[in-house]
Amino acid sequence: MGSGMLPAGAYVTYEHEYILIFRKGGKRDFSTGALKRVRNASAYFWEERNVWFSDLWQLNGTKQTITKADRERSAAYPLELPYRLINMYSVYGDTVLDPFMGTGTTALAAIITGRNSIGYEMDSSFKLYQDTKELDAIFSLGNKVVEQRLKRHSHFVQDRIANGKDVKHKNEHYGFPVMTAQERQGQFFKIAEIKPSECELQVEYVEIEKESAINQTMQATA
Numbered sequence: 001m002g003s004g005m006l007p008a009g010a011y012v013t014y015e016h017e018y019i020l021i022f023r024k025g026g027k028r029d030f031s032t033g034a035l036k037r038v039r040n041a042s043a044y045f046w047e048e049r050n051v052w053f054s055d056l057w058q059l060n061g062t063k064q065t066i067t068k069a070d071r072e073r074s075a076a077y078p079l080e081l082p083y084r085l086i087n088m089y090s091v092y093g094d095t096v097l098d099p100f101m102g103t104g105t106t107a108l109a110a111i112i113t114g115r116n117s118i119g120y121e122m123d124s125s126f127k128l129y130q131d132t133k134e135l136d137a138i139f140s141l142g143n144k145v146v147e148q149r150l151k152r153h154s155h156f157v158q159d160r161i162a163n164g165k166d167v168k169h170k171n172e173h174y175g176f177p178v179m180t181a182q183e184r185q186g187q188f189f190k191i192a193e194i195k196p197s198e199c200e201l202q203v204e205y206v207e208i209e210k211e212s213a214i215n216q217t218m219q220a221t222a
C-alpha cells in the first residue's frame with residue numbers, strides 16, 4: 001500500500017473491474033410460442049433481479065490454481081460472475097461464446113445454467129474438463145448451485161412473510177411463492193449426465209421434481 005499504516009505516502013488500491021454490456025442489433029423477439037415459453041421458463045427471481053441489476057457487485061475472488069512453469073496465475077474469475085451474466089442475458093438453450101476460456105469458468109456457468117457454450121483458448125495447457133473426477137465435481141457443484149438458489153429463495157420468502165409482507169404469486173410448476181407474475185413459469189433443471197468426447201461435453205438435464213422444489217420453500221413458509 002505504499003507506506004503501511006503510516007501517512008502520507010500510501011496509495012489507494014484499484015479493486016473494481018467494469019463489466020461492459022453491449023447488444024448487437026435491436027431487442028430479441030420473444031413473442032412467438034416456443035421462444036416465449038423458454039424465456040418465461042428462464043425467469044430469475046425478483047430478489048435476484050434486485051441484486052444482479054445493480055451497478056456494484058461484491059464478489060469474492062477465486063483460487064488461482066495453475067502449475068504450469070511459465071505461468072503463475074490462471075486469471076480465473078469467480079463462477080458467480082458468468083453465472084449471473086448468463087442468467088441475466090440469455091435463456092435456456094442459448095449459446096454463450098467465451099473467446100478467452102482459460103480454466104473454463106464461463107463454460108462451467110453455462111453448463112449449470114442450461115446453456116450451450118463454445119470456448120477458445122490459445123494456451124494448450126488448459127484442457128477441457130475431461131477426467132471422471134472433474135466431471136463428478138461439475139455434476140455435484142452444478143446441482144448444488146441450483147439447490148442453493150432455491151434455498152436462498154426460500155429464505156427470502158420466509159423473511160418477507162416473517163416481516164408481515166406479501167408474496168403474492170405462485171410458481172405454476174412447483175407451487176412455491178414468488179413475487180411477480182413474470183416468475184410464475186420459471187423452471188429449474190439439474191444435471192442428469194455429462195458425456196465427454198474429445199473436444200466436447202454433452203450434458204443432459206432433468207427438471208427439478210416438484211416435491212423437492214416445494215420442500216425447499218416449505219421450510220420457508222412453515
Ligand SMILES: C[S@@+](CC[C@H](N)C(=O)[O-])C[C@H]1O[C@@H](n2cnc3c(N)ncnc32)[C@H](O)[C@@H]1O
Pocket residue numbers: 074075076077099100101102103104105106120121122123
Ligand atoms: C483472463 S484469462 C481468462 C480466464 C477465464 N475467464 C477463467 O475464469 O479461467 C484470459 C485467457 O485468454 C487466453 N487468450 C488470450 N488471447 C487469446 C486469443 N487470441 N485466443 C485464444 N485465447 C486467448 C489466455 O491464454 C488466457 O488463458
